[in-house]
Amino acid sequence: GAVVSQHPSWVICKSGTSVKIECRSLDFQATTMFWYRQFPKQSLMLMATSNEGSKATYEQGVEKDKFLINHASLTLSTLTVTSAHPEDSSFYICSATGTGLWQPQHFGDGTRLSIL
C-alpha cells in the first residue's frame, strides 16, 4: 500500500520552457502533498506544502510565481516550473501523507529535470 506515482521521470528541455510534473497517490487519499528539490550532493529541501483545495504554502526563498502548485483532488498534485532556466535543473520529488497521527510521508519516484 501507500504508493505514490510521479510523472515524468526525466525531462530534458530548452531554457524558457515550462514543465509540469504530476504526483498521484494511487491507493490512498492524500490531503497533504509536499514538493521537494534535491541538488547534487545536497539534502532534499522542502519547497512547498500543498493541501487539497487550497493554496500551497511555500518555503522561504521559493518563488511561488515560478513554481506553480495545483492540488485539485485528493489524489493529484502538480508542480509547474515556469520559464525554466539551467539553474532550475534538479531532482524534484513529491511526497504524500494520509490522515491520522504519526503518518510517514511516502515519496514518488522523483523527476530529474535538465534545462539546456
Added chain:
Amino acid sequence: RKEVEQDPGPFNVPEGATVAFNCTYSNSASQSFFWYRQDCRKEPKLLMSVYSSGNEDGRFTAQLNRASQYISLLIRDSKLSDSATYLCVVSRSGGGADGLTFGKGTHLIIQP
C-alpha cells in the same frame, strides 16, 4: 547551524559488521523522527520511524534522545544490499501536516 546534521561519511564497512550512524537536530519542537534510505539517483524510502523508547526492526535499531536532540541508527550483520545513503529526517508535527527536514545523509558502503 544546520537543522539536521549527519556525518556524511563515507563509512566503508566489511560485510557482516555492525555499523552505527548518529544525527543531531536543532529544533527542539520536532515531534516525529525517521530514518530514510536513499539509493543513488532514487527517491528516499522509509526505513523506520524512531520513538523515544527506541525501536527495532530486524537488523536495524533506532534510538531517540530528546534531551540531547540526538538520533541513532544501528545496523547489525550488515549486507551488501545495505549500501546506500541513510537520511536522518525530522518533522515539526506528528500528524504529517508539516514537511520533513532532511539531513544530507550518511553514505554507507558495505564491502565484500
